[in-house]
Structure formats: C-alpha cells, structure tokens
Amino acid sequence: MPIPAGGTRILGIDPGLRITGYGLIDRVGQALTYVGSGRITTDEKTDLPERLRTILAGLHEVIDQGSPMQVAVEKVFVNVNPQSTLLLGQARGAAICAAVLRDLPVAEYTALQVKQAVVGNGHAKKEQVQEMVKRLLRLPGVPSPDAADALACAICHAHGGLGLGGLPTAGLRMRGGRLG
Numbered sequence: 001m002p003i004p005a006g007g008t009r010i011l012g013i014d015p016g017l018r019i020t021g022y023g024l025i026d027r028v029g030q031a032l033t034y035v036g037s038g039r040i041t042t043d044e045k046t047d048l049p050e051r052l053r054t055i056l057a058g059l060h061e062v063i064d065q066g067s068p069m070q071v072a073v074e075k076v077f078v079n080v081n082p083q084s085t086l087l088l089g090q091a092r093g094a095a096i097c098a099a100v101l102r103d104l105p106v107a108e109y110t111a112l113q114v115k116q117a118v119v120g121n122g123h124a125k126k127e128q129v130q131e132m133v134k135r136l137l138r139l140p141g142v143p144s145p146d147a148a149d150a151l152a153c154a155i156c157h158a159h160g161g162l163g164l165g166g167l168p169t170a171g172l173r174m175r176g177g178r179l180g
Contacts, residue, residue, distance in 0.1 A: 001035055003067065004028050009035065011068035011099070012154025013059065014146055015076075015092040018042060020055050021146030024066045025137065027158040034137040036066065037147035048087070052094045059098035071099040071106045072157035074114060074149065109156050114149070117156035 003009045007028040014021035019042075024035035040058035042051035073096060076089050099106045112122040118132050130148040134141065136155060143151060 003069070004033075008070060008158075009066065009068045010154040010157050011063065011066060011071045011104075012150040012152065012157065013071065013073045013095045013099075014149035014153060015055075015073060015088065015095040016146070017048075017051060017055075017087045017091040018044060019146050020058070020091060020095060021144070021148075021150035022059065022062050023143075023147055023151030023154050024062075024068060025151065025154045025158060032137060032155060032158055034139060034151070037143055037151055038062075039144065039146045048090070052090060055091055055094040056098050059095055060102070063098060063102050063104070068104060070157065071104045072153045073099075073106055073108050074153050075108050075110045077111055107157050109153055114152050114156045117159050118152045 004026055005028075007026045009024060009026050012023045012025070020040040021037070022040070023037035026033040026035055040055055040062075042054045046054075073092065076085060076092050096106055109117075115124040115129060116122040118124075118136065119128050121128070124132075126145050126148070129152050130142045130145060133139070133143055133148045133151045133155065137151065142148070
C-alpha cells in the first residue's frame with residue numbers, strides 16, 4: 001500500500017523473545033489509517049542467537065515491504081524475574097537494530113505512556129488496549145494482543161506521545177502545574 005501524499009507511515013513494535021508484534025499505520029494530519037499488523041514468532045527450542053536472528057530478519061521483511069518512515073518501540077519494564085528482563089531486552093535490541101540498520105528513526109515509549117495515549121489510563125488492561133486500537137483504527141475485529149500492543153505503540157507515536165516535549169512551549173511557563 002503506497003503512503004498517502006503528505007502522510008507518515010509508522011511501524012510500531014512490541015518486542016518479545018517468543019512473539020514480537022508489529023503494526024503499521026499511516027498518519028495524515030490527525031487521521032490514522034491501518035496498514036497492516038502481525039507477529040514474528042521464534043521457536044523456543046532454538047538457541048538465543050538464532051531466535052534473535054529470526055526477529056531481526058522478520059522485522060527487516062516487514063520494513064522492506066511496508067516502507068515505514070518512523071519506528072516506535074515499547075520500552076522494557078523490569079520484571080520480577082531478572083533473567084526474563086534480560087532476554088526481553090535482547091529481543092528489544094534486535095528490534096531496534098532492525099530499524100537503525102534501515103536508517104529509520106526510533107522512538108521509545110513505556111507501556112504506561114502507550115496505554116495513556118491510547119486508552120487514557122496508564123494502567124489499562126490488555127483487553128481495553130485491544131478495544132481502543134480497534135475503535136481508533138476502525139478495524140472490523142479486535143487485533144491479537146501482540147499486534148494491538150504494537151499498533152498502540154504506533155498510535156502513541158503518531159499522537160506525539162512525548163508529552164510536553166512534543167508541544168511548542170517557547171514563551172510559556174508552568175503555573176500551578178499547568179502551562180500558561
């Protein structure tokens with residue numbers, strides 16, 4: 001699907017060592033359009049380097065076919081199990097490498113930022129994220145959890161998910177917690 005004139009195609013990635021979700025959207029002005037989504041799965045029986053290679057190759061294929069202009073990746077949260085956190089971080093590193101090796105700019109968002117941008121509640125449940133992604137992108141059905149998280153990350157980026165950093169604030173100052 002070609003990118004609309006004046007539009008920006010964004011690839012959202014929800015990294016995981018077992019399943020990496022991805023979602024492509026187009027932004028033209030404030031309008032968002034669904035382009036595609038899916039997941040890259042790795043075989044748990046193979047060794048770590050091969051699993052990382054699968055993620056990297058899969059995302060290169062998505063990038064080559066989808067032609068995104070920007071990439072948004074979900075940041076790793078610290079898990080109860082440090083080993084799981086380290087493995088997830090490596091999958092995330094493979095996802096970031098896939099983007100930068102194709103000279104794409106990468107933005108990173110916490111799960112809290114993504115949920116806040118999409119649902120309006122940073123502690124929303126997965127089902128709420130799935131439903132809001134369906135509504136915001138006018139999808140016929142609810143996307144899988146992995147695809148929904150990736151699409152939510154792309155939506156967060158499309159909406160400037162940087163908080164005050166994305167707003168023109170020159171000449172303004174904070175008063176009582178508000179810009180004025």
